[in-house]
Amino acid sequence: MSTCIYIPADTLAIALGADEVAASIASIAKTRGLEIEIVRNGSRGLCWAEPLIEVETKSGRMAYGNIGQTDVDGLFEADFLNGGKHEKFLGLAQDITYLKNQQRFIFKTCGLYDPCDLAAYKAHGGFSGLHAALKVTPDKIIDEVEISGLRGRGGAAFPAAIKWRTVLGAKAAQKYIVCNADEGDSGTFADRLIMEGDPYRLIEGMVIAGLATGANAGVIYLRSEYPWAKTMLDKAIAIAKAANWLGNDIQGSGKSFNLSVFVGGGSYVCGEETALLESLEGRAGIVRSKPPLPALEGLYGQPTLIQNVITLCAVPDILTRGGAWHQALGTGRSTGTMCFQLAGDVKFGGLVEVPFGQTLRDILYEFGGGTRSGLPIKAVQIGGPLGAYLPPERFDTPLDYEAFGAIGAGIGHGGIVVFNENADMRKQAHFAFAFCAHESCGKCTPCRIGAVRGAELLAAETPDLGLVHDLCEVMVDGSACAMGSMTPIPVQSAIRHFPHDFNVRQRLAAE
């Protein structure tokens, strides 16, 4: 009988040599006359252990972490095909503490199988949410989403059901579901992981959203920096279509839903929903004025539901297990789980899906294990380039939308970037302005000019911080979208929490 070996084929694992490891294992097994089957699975999101290979044994899937090509001979010597001990042996994959301490439902099957293996997805409960949705009315589907308390995971945390009901209520011959997969925030990779590792979950969520709102066409707006996700999505869509989970008369229900992938052009602002629509329609990604809301007049002027990848991936389980189950997870108005992503100078970086309510410190230390460099943490930036820089004094804040709002920060897409004591927060604040200047679509003056002036001010030998704050006030109050109105968040939080880094004279005197 052949032994099954799982070797992830996600971008990170490939970047760290997983393809070479797979080739070595196959070649040595052949030489030794051992029967093996290599499955290229998705990643489980344990980025610190990639390439993380697993061997199917009688006692379960045994994991070996950080495997390079040079480890392969040793693995065979250690009889890894039978779960033999090796210095890189991590035990049963499911019992790895990092995984065991999470409460996954969005990511529960990511990394368990070949991402495009439809039978494997179904065997793990896939499409049961869609089955449930096909049996009820659109209103009933939205009722469950409303009860669940699901809020958009892309950053704005807007209650999903309100958007869904608006699109359902809009009268139009054509409606659209647009998945915002323009995950441009540094420190975030949850969308990439799930699109590369469990694409059918996204497809299922989008079909359910189509049934609920009366939309029979969907587009995934994918950033061009994720070429592997494009490959996996295209393949999964073709297979799902051939198996009648997409296309016309889905599973004999009489309902139709067609889905395609659109690749962006490398613009950060296109993650903003109206800029995204402009881009889809063939124009520069310049934000639209709201109203009209995209839910009423979106893509090509038609009612359009726009949701982030993770939001849509949460939907199948909400339909299967019921909205009340989801509502019971988390805390206050932040229901369900959040897929945090630990990045930057962190020892155990990766995907951490836990219910809302744990503190930032829990995530940073219990999961992250502190810094990779071993230096003390100086700051973390949470929520991408438009997120606040927080000092250790704020690490006990519980991770929920309202608690973070109260300290002038946000959770955004859940990216947490760790900086050690060598970080220069003035450089980081300057970068926030410079990035905004680079990415600004130019529609509104506060963002277009403010970002340029802000970068100039912070480049001065002794920056006029009073003027920086005035500028930030104008940007917050006067910008057309989050790019301009939220750039002041990293800038002002850096100044507030790390004033020492901004005063050159004071710093020189101290040194």
Place this chain on the structure above:
Amino acid sequence: MTRWNETKSRALIEETQARGGALTSALRALTDTFGYIDPAAIPPLMQIFSRSRAEVLGVISYYDDFRDTPPGNHVVRLCQAESCQAVGARELTELVCAATGLKLGETSKDGKLTLEAVYCLGLCANGPAAQVDGKPLAELDENKLDAKLAALQI
């Protein structure tokens, strides 16, 4: 990459339009095929998508991915975003710029190498990250990146 030719370029634009694709989709198809958008592709883009020259040029110049000159034979994209900054991307970038004599966004005079900034490849837990000729790289340091660049034989 395919060498630019007018017939193929026009066919790509027509195919995109015929399947309901937008101007941005045609620009993507041209970029994926030729590595850039040749100025000679502008008139057919204008004609087939019923857009003015200013509109077409505006869309091309808006997006970082769309170039109007061919990239070098090899393209090295270094992540400049915060997660990679936190683990030394700035310093690594300085070293690469010094070694190649190029700034980010420049192509060498002999056309062999293009150096570009990229803002996030989604490898944020394992920075610094880069993409060399489309292939992802993570956990870079000077030695590892030097070896990769040496392998390009530029």
